[in-house]
Amino acid sequence: MTETKAVRPTVPKSIDVVIVGAGFGGMYMLHRLRGLGMSAIVFETASGVGGTWYWNRYPGARCDVESMQYSYSFSKDLEQEWTWSELFAGQPEILRYANFVADKFDLRRDICFETKVTEARFDPTARRWAVRTDRGDEVSARYCVMATGCLSTARVPDFPGLSDFKGKTYHTGYWPHEPVDFTGLRVGVIGTGSSAIQAIPVIAEQAANVTVFQRTPNFSIPSRNGPMTPQYERSWKDVYPARRAEARMSRNGVLANPNDKPAIETPEPERTAIYEQRWASGGTTFMASFNDLIFSKASNDTAAHFVRSKIKSIVKDPVKAELLAPTNHPIGTKRICVDTNYYQTYNRPNVDLVDVRSQPIECLTSKGLRVGGREYEFDAIVFATGFDAMTGALTRINLIGREGQTLAEKWEAGPRTYLGLMTAGFPNLFMITGPGSPSVLSNMMVSIEQHVDWITDCLAHLTGHQLDCIEPTSASEDAWVEHVNEVAHGTLYPSAASWYMGANIPGKPRVFMPYIGGVGAYRAKCAEIAADGYRGFRLLGPSRAVAAE
Ligand code: NAP
Numbered sequence: 001m002t003e004t005k006a007v008r009p010t011v012p013k014s015i016d017v018v019i020v021g022a023g024f025g026g027m028y029m030l031h032r033l034r035g036l037g038m039s040a041i042v043f044e045t046a047s048g049v050g051g052t053w054y055w056n057r058y059p060g061a062r063c064d065v066e067s068m069q070y071s072y073s074f075s076k077d078l079e080q081e082w083t084w085s086e087l088f089a090g091q092p093e094i095l096r097y098a099n100f101v102a103d104k105f106d107l108r109r110d111i112c113f114e115t116k117v118t119e120a121r122f123d124p125t126a127r128r129w130a131v132r133t134d135r136g137d138e139v140s141a142r143y144c145v146m147a148t149g150c151l152s153t154a155r156v157p158d159f160p161g162l163s164d165f166k167g168k169t170y171h172t173g174y175w176p177h178e179p180v181d182f183t184g185l186r187v188g189v190i191g192t193g194s195s196a197i198q199a200i201p202v203i204a205e206q207a208a209n210v211t212v213f214q215r216t217p218n219f220s221i222p223s224r225n226g227p228m229t230p231q232y233e234r235s236w237k238d239v240y241p242a243r244r245a246e247a248r249m250s251r252n253g254v255l256a257n258p259n260d261k262p263a264i265e266t267p268e269p270e271r272t273a274i275y276e277q278r279w280a281s282g283g284t285t286f287m288a289s290f291n292d293l294i295f296s297k298a299s300n301d302t303a304a305h306f307v308r309s310k311i312k313s314i315v316k317d318p319v320k321a322e323l324l325a326p327t328n329h330p331i332g333t334k335r336i337c338v339d340t341n342y343y344q345t346y347n348r349p350n351v352d353l354v355d356v357r358s359q360p361i362e363c364l365t366s367k368g369l370r371v372g373g374r375e376y377e378f379d380a381i382v383f384a385t386g387f388d389a390m391t392g393a394l395t396r397i398n399l400i401g402r403e404g405q406t407l408a409e410k411w412e413a414g415p416r417t418y419l420g421l422m423t424a425g426f427p428n429l430f431m432i433t434g435p436g437s438p439s440v441l442s443n444m445m446v447s448i449e450q451h452v453d454w455i456t457d458c459l460a461h462l463t464g465h466q467l468d469c470i471e472p473t474s475a476s477e478d479a480w481v482e483h484v485n486e487v488a489h490g491t492l493y494p495s496a497a498s499w500y501m502g503a504n505i506p507g508k509p510r511v512f513m514p515y516i517g518g519v520g521a522y523r524a525k526c527a528e529i530a531a532d533g534y535r536g537f538r539l540l541g542p543s544r545a546v547a548a549e
Contacts, residue, residue, distance in 0.1 A: 006108035011137045015039045017459075018131045018141040020117045020397070022107075023051015024098065025432035025448045026147035028074065031105050032456040036463075042111040042147075043133055049111070050098035051149050053091055057175035058195060058382075059202035061091035064223065064284055064338035065254055065443050068236040071097070073244040074449060078104060080237055087232070088225045088283075088338075112137070119398040120144055122427060127469050127540075129428065142468060145455060146394055147432045150440050153392030155505065156383045157190075161363040168380040172199060173387060182207040185379040188369060190361070192218055196384030197337045201345040203382070209350040211376055213369075215357050216497075217326040219307050220337035224282030249520035253438070253446030256285035263290035263299035275306040287332045294332055294491045294516075304331040314343040320353050321346075329496035335440070389499040390435045390513045391415050401425040402471075414502070414511030418472035418480045418536055419526055421451065427471035430455045435513040436484050440500070442519045450519075454526050461530070462539065469540040476536025488512035 017033055019026045022044035033040040046054045063070050067084040082097060089097070102108055112135070119132040129141045154173035156162070170180065172195035187207040189196055192214045204210045236243060247253050263271060271290075278286045286307075292299040308325040315321035324343065345351055359372035368377040395408040402425060410416065410425060417423045420437025421430055432451045433439035439447055462470060488494055494501060494512050502508035515522055529535045 021147035058172040060198035121400040148393035153388040191384035253443030256288035258288040262292040300330040333496035414509040
């Protein structure tokens, strides 16, 4: 098992499928297409497989879904053979797993690493995509599958004086491969999202001091991570098919043992006892404490109050504790974080917290950064400032549809898709976990496998029926977009200024991007649409040109 570059495959002039990205989505897509007997090639910017887990190498990076669940289910051999060392695997182990999969299924021979797709243009006459890369490749493909990831476009805010800083800068989502040693250094960390919450405790153990610049405090639940025991591993591996089947039909693709009662109707002290139990067992399943936490503000308030009181009981300095306790969004409406000793870290004498909501960061300087007229000096600054989520990786590629419109133009007012799988005007272009699908609101492994399987079945259907073109109708897309919005607005989610809403990027349209209707319900819908002859899509055979509707 190696994290090595393979010999670069020869890129043919013409191929059945181009896959963009060699993360977990692209790797599984390649494997399934080989099974269909279709020719496929993968283009990947990185020099190895793993996607998110290739780039996010920051200290403390770890998955917040248990590894027994955050792993492929498509191969019985693989799921029995691989062994995780911890309940929640760290980034190095997940990357080793990705490389193990690439080796086991001999994937590298069809992956062009260090190659960025710059453009894909659909030719409506030939009904093929002309794909170009930054390495000069030009390939004509019948189908394109965008396995570009939802959180793959790292973003540094446009702070004045950004290039003035003379020390080292890092972004959590674009971390160097060589080890970074913070020993004895003064480190500034900007951001308090999931990445920062994982990185800060680890950096604080090494650095001379850490100053955290917080604009919005987040709710974080202890992970209760620990070593994998043989007994626990067996308890999963013995019944894997049943557990995987249950996860596929669950709300978030994770077995969370959801409580079917509403918080608001649960009397005290039973309610608090349930929160205590979930807090003690740890992890994101805290939100499954009751069935109405994302629907009812009054219920949500009880959970938020509970977590705030936990924060205040852990953090000794009352000023820091007050700053760390979130009050500006309902719990869970920004992605809930999972940590190891995050709040405890603020009890260390070498960790400071600066509120940059009341006084935003003014600028970076040659020595550090300035807030409220005061200059903070650092040897290194860590930007834990997030991503242009869900749409960023797609709209940065010059994707040109059948009428000459780019995807960026089409999505100017927000992403529009049918099922988060395809978008009208861009025939034969599939997205894995695209906007309008459960994607980031779910266990990504479950959602990736569902999309790849659906796309594989769809391509088999087209081939089997002598068809070669599929595209959603505008009417089905409009109806889906409306449905996605309607479901989102039936919850508390839109009330938070989150990256789910595009709110972290100045000027990005505020549209709730993922589908919140639940992984199981969504899967059933996709299956039903396919079984109904791909209802809402136009399917064409070789004799008919692709025309505007
Ligand atoms: P993020 O959640 O978007 O957090 C970015 C942080 O930077 C926020 O605290 C944000 O504040 C702050 N920020 C951005 N611009 C700023 C500015 N101009 N001034 C001050 N602060 C600024 O990004 P992330 O932490 O990388 O996480 C992104 C997602 O990746 C997560 O939500 C999760 O889905 C995934 N992830 C998962 C794991 C895991 O599995 N354990 C780990 C890491 C990440 P505001 O909130 O005020 O915008």
